[in-house]
Amino acid sequence: MIQISNLTKVYGTQTVLDIPDLKINKCESFGLVGNNGAGKTTMFRCILDLIRPNTGAVLSRGNDVAKKENWKIYTGSYLDDGFLIDFLTPEEYFQFVADVYGLSDGDLKAFYHDFEDFFNNEILGKKKLIRDLSAGNRQKIGISAALMPKPEILVLDEPFNSLDPTTQIRLKNLLKTLKKETEITMLISSHDLNHITEVCDRIVVLHEGKIVHDLVTNQDTLKILEDYFSVEK
Amino acid sequence: MFLKFLNLQWKTLTRSPMWHKNLVLNLVIGFFLLLFGVYLLMLGLLLSKILEELVPDRNQFDLFNGIIIYYFLADLVIRFMMQSLPRLTIESYLHLPIRKNRIIFYMMGRSIADVFNLIPLLVFIPVTFTIVHPQGGGSMALTWLASLCMLILANNFLVTYLKRQLGSKPWVVGITGLILIFFVVLDKLNVISISAISASGFRYLSHHPVFLLIPLIWMTGTFALHYKFLKIHLFPDEMQVKKAFEVDQKEGNRYLRSLGLTGTIFSLELKLYWRNKRTRTMIYMLPIFLLYGFLFYPQAQYMKQDGFLMFIGIFITGGMMINYANYAFGYESSFFDALLTKNLDFFKYIRMKFYIAILICTVCFILTIPYAFFGLKILLINAAMYLYNIGILSFILLFFATFNKNRIDLKRGGAFNYQGIGAMNWLSIIPAFFLPIIIMIPFNIAGHPYYGMALTGFVGILGLFFSKSLLKIIFRHFQKRKYIMAVNFREK
Numbered sequence: 001m002i003q004i005s006n007l008t009k010v011y012g013t014q015t016v017l018d019i020p021d022l023k024i025n026k027c028e029s030f031g032l033v034g035n036n037g038a039g040k041t042t043m044f045r046c047i048l049d050l051i052r053p054n055t056g057a058v059l060s061r062g063n064d065v066a067k068k069e070n071w072k073i074y075t076g077s078y079l080d081d082g083f084l085i086d087f088l089t090p091e092e093y094f095q096f097v098a099d100v101y102g103l104s105d106g107d108l109k110a111f112y113h114d115f116e117d118f119f120n121n122e123i124l125g126k127k128k129l130i131r132d133l134s135a136g137n138r139q140k141i142g143i144s145a146a147l148m149p150k151p152e153i154l155v156l157d158e159p160f161n162s163l164d165p166t167t168q169i170r171l172k173n174l175l176k177t178l179k180k181e182t183e184i185t186m187l188i189s190s191h192d193l194n195h196i197t198e199v200c201d202r203i204v205v206l207h208e209g210k211i212v213h214d215l216v217t218n219q220d221t222l223k224i225l226e227d228y229f230s231v232e233k
Numbered sequence: 234m235f236l237k238f239l240n241l242q243w244k245t246l247t248r249s250p251m252w253h254k255n256l257v258l259n260l261v262i263g264f265f266l267l268l269f270g271v272y273l274l275m276l277g278l279l280l281s282k283i284l285e286e287l288v289p290d291r292n293q294f295d296l297f298n299g300i301i302i303y304y305f306l307a308d309l310v311i312r313f314m315m316q317s318l319p320r321l322t323i324e325s326y327l328h329l330p331i332r333k334n335r336i337i338f339y340m341m342g343r344s345i346a347d348v349f350n351l352i353p354l355l356v357f358i359p360v361t362f363t364i365v366h367p368q369g370g371g372s373m374a375l376t377w378l379a380s381l382c383m384l385i386l387a388n389n390f391l392v393t394y395l396k397r398q399l400g401s402k403p404w405v406v407g408i409t410g411l412i413l414i415f416f417v418v419l420d421k422l423n424v425i426s427i428s429a430i431s432a433s434g435f436r437y438l439s440h441h442p443v444f445l446l447i448p449l450i451w452m453t454g455t456f457a458l459h460y461k462f463l464k465i466h467l468f469p470d471e472m473q474v475k476k477a478f479e480v481d482q483k484e485g486n487r488y489l490r491s492l493g494l495t496g497t498i499f500s501l502e503l504k505l506y507w508r509n510k511r512t513r514t515m516i517y518m519l520p521i522f523l524l525y526g527f528l529f530y531p532q533a534q535y536m537k538q539d540g541f542l543m544f545i546g547i548f549i550t551g552g553m554m555i556n557y558a559n560y561a562f563g564y565e566s567s568f569f570d571a572l573l574t575k576n577l578d579f580f581k582y583i584r585m586k587f588y589i590a591i592l593i594c595t596v597c598f599i600l601t602i603p604y605a606f607f608g609l610k611i612l613l614i615n616a617a618m619y620l621y622n623i624g625i626l627s628f629i630l631l632f633f634a635t636f637n638k639n640r641i642d643l644k645r646g647g648a649f650n651y652q653g654i655g656a657m658n659w660l661s662i663i664p665a666f667f668l669p670i671i672i673m674i675p676f677n678i679a680g681h682p683y684y685g686m687a688l689t690g691f692v693g694i695l696g697l698f699f700s701k702s703l704l705k706i707i708f709r710h711f712q713k714r715k716y717i718m719a720v721n722f723r724e725k
Binding site: 048049050051052072073075077079080082083084085086087088092096097099100101102129131149 | 494497501504505508509567568569570571573574575576577643644716719720722723
């Protein structure tokens with residue numbers, strides 16, 4: 001589904017990303033972990049064509065994301081607040097996303113129904129602008145909007161951050177259901193090793209822009225990751 | 234402690250990315266401020282001579298004292314609109330072992346070092362020497378100046394207090410305004426004469442230093458008022474002046490949505506402009522752009538200069554559009570990533586911006602048609618400039634808007650806000666303003682100015698004719714620039 005080859009990104013003299021070869025298959029749930037500055041967000045931004053890499057390319061379904069834009073149709077993403085339009089109300093923002101993806105009013109209604117639990121009555125009908133909502137609620141809006149067009153590829157950067165415990169569990173269940181019932185390919189980064197090992201089948205550890213571990217999740221994975229992060233330095 | 238705060242504020246200023254990016258612009262602004270200061274100083278020095286020329290038989294001291302009260306009243310209004318509250322982010326200090334009193338004193342002390350408090354001194358101090366001192370000697374002049382300084386500070390504390398109240402208790406501001414209007418009306422109706430009271434009051438006060446107590450009490454009173462307010466409200470959520478924007482969900486944009494993607498982007502743009510402080514300030518400026526023709530058109534000497542009239546024509550029909558197009562992408566900096574990752578056709582998106590530019594120009598042109606009252610020539614020139622604006626200038630501005638890569642915080646007000654204004658960006662656009670005049674020159678020399686106007690208009694129509702190709706050029710350019718824009722927009 002996604003093929004990264006020879007990808008590097010250099011800021012000044014510092015190489016922040018260096019991935020010679022990485023393949024993410026269809027239906028895979030791909031977890032990305034690493035300490036701050038390891039290059040997780042940079043990698044996601046390259047996949048979403050938000051950063052021009054110094055060398056290499058990201059192919060999505062065989063097409064270079066920087067050259068053809070059709071990946072946007074089947075890719076949903078939420079990295080940070082910059083993905084929200086903060087002077088809209090949540091409803092207006094969802095409407096905007098629905099319009100951009102050409103979804104009908106019925107689709108939107110179905111979306112509201114599907115995410116009713118996830119929103120927990122904190123998002124809709126509040127007459128507030130997104131910028132006046134709490135960080136956790138903004139996060140909910142961003143994640144749900146990324147899922148609205150039923151994407152084949154989902155990219156989320158630290159989705160569990162600033163969510164309350166209930167919503168964290170709901171999000172985990174949501175992602176697991178998606179994995180089981182659809183053919184979605186998920187790319188998720190997180191600092192929470194428990195969450196990520198629970199949700200993802202495959203976990204890649206980044207360090208200073210390089211892949212240092214590429215694991216298939218099993219009962220030992222959490223232990224390996226904890227060992228890796230505790231002995232380091 | 235005070236010095237430490239000051240040091241931190243200095244660092245906030247010099248380490249902000251704005252400061253470095255816009256060093257040139259800051260220098261230019263600094264230069265103009267200096268120039269303005271020099272002008273005021275000269276005004277203060279020469280005021281005695283000027284008054285002698287204008288009203289030779291009046292006592293200058295009384296005259297100045299009579300005017301001064303109006304100055305202080307106007308100062309209140311101007312400050313209320315323009316003066317910004319000192320931005321000490323108190324969140325960073327409240328949790329530290331610093332006494333609240335210190336923070337408050339710093340906040341209030343910092344507000345004294347505002348340009349609005351320094352400007353009047355540039356006039357008052359020279360006047361003390363040229364007008365007041367000859368009247369009654371040193372101690373009297375000193376008393377006079379001291380009373381004025383206290384009144385300046387009182388205005389300062391009062392306005393900063395009122396501005397802070399605006400969010401929670403707008404009626405306080407309303408009542409103060411009503412009291413002011415009440416006195417001005419009484420003055421107008423000749424019931425009382427504010428200027429006479431002011432003149433005799435200041436005269437009496439400068440001869441009897443004991444009465445300095447009155448301005449002193451007034452100043453202390455306003456200080457105490459503000460102090461008390463801060464003391465109670467020193468919590469981050471209560472210090473914010475802004476109010477949460479309440480939205481009526483039933484806004485009827487059904488029609489816009491039926492237009493498809495174009496309508497979606499258009500309605501987004503409308504909300505952007507209406508719901509953010511900075512852009513709303515732009516909308517409020519519309520009357521200024523439309524009305525400033527009245528400064529020039531009634532004067533015969535300007536009516537002869539076609540080049541000058543064309544220049545005015547560009548700004549009257551296009552001033553708003555220039556502002557719009559220049560920030561066509563910059564205003565979207567806070568959600569640029571959202572647009573880039575959504576399934577959005579960027580050619581249509583840019584075309585929409587172009588349509589909105591045309592729409593703004595057209596509205597401005599129609600609204601200014603009544604200027605034809607000053608002569609049909611004005612209407613012709615403005616029509617030609619209108620065509621030039623929509624057919625040429627709009628493309629040039631949209632093209633260069635992609636170079637405008639500073640993040641803009643829309644939540645901050647527009648007056649005196651230079652955030653996101655790149656000096657280089659403006660410099661690169663300036664030639665576009667002169668192009669019509671260059672077209673005009675040969676026709677003017679040949680004595681056929683109307684042919685020149687026709688040609689300028691025609692060039693504009695030509696631009697419209699090729700709009701698709703021109704938009705494609707902008708689109709391809711945008712595709713190349715978008716990474717650099719996105720990176721810079723992300724920088725807070």
